[in-house]
């Protein structure tokens with residue numbers, strides 16, 4: 001019998017590659033989160049030169065998920081590369097530093113950019129408050145991060161790349177959300193046609209416009 005290319009056959013364990021981008025102000029810990037997650041290590045100094053790229057494979061119950069984690073340096077300076085960096089992303093981590101309120105404000109601006117580029121169901125977005133090990137210097141309460149994430153429909157976690165707090169958890173939550181959306185998109189709709197495929201993306205207007 002014939003099966004559409006988007007319908008996984010029973011018994012077949014599909015592999016899905018997903019592009020995940022790290023966004024956030026300088027020094028919030030983007031590289032450190034990626035490094036902790038992929039290498040399970042922490043270094044005080046991790047200079048990001050240009051753009052680095054990590055991959056992590058997750059063997060989940062229904063599928064294998066390959067996360068391609070993209071990290072760039074000095075994003076404030078290179079704001080104009082953002083469209084290229086975002087292109088084709090399936091998920092984004094909006095990282096701020098809980099000891100620096102301004103970085104949460106910056107994260108809100110990144111969110112606005114993402115919302116211009118993507119339809120809500122095209123991208124999974126997580127708000128990540130990093131450096132919870134520095135509790136004594138906290139400037140952003142958990143409730144504030146949580147509340148903002150809730151009102152905007154974002155996943156939310158507070159993490160520490162240093163003490164390895166909730167780093168695996170946030171990437172796992174993203175992978176689970178991506179798989180759930182994948183399955184929803186592939187489920188036949190009541191009209192017998194499959195729902196809009198995830199690969200279909202919105203036509204983008206222009207690139208790097210001021």
Ligand SMILES: Nc1nc2c(ncn2[C@@H]2O[C@H](COP(=O)(O)OP(=O)(O)OP(=O)(O)O)[C@@H](O)[C@H]2O)c(=O)[nH]1
Nearest residue numbers: 026027028029030031032044048074131160161162
């Ligand atoms: N205490 C603490 N320090 C952290 C944590 N994560 C990162 N840092 C430190 O914060 C500084 C910046 O971390 P990076 O990972 O380089 O930050 P980044 O966001 O990649 O910075 P850019 O590459 O400049 O955009 C480094 O000195 C890290 O050691 C954390 O969870 N806790």
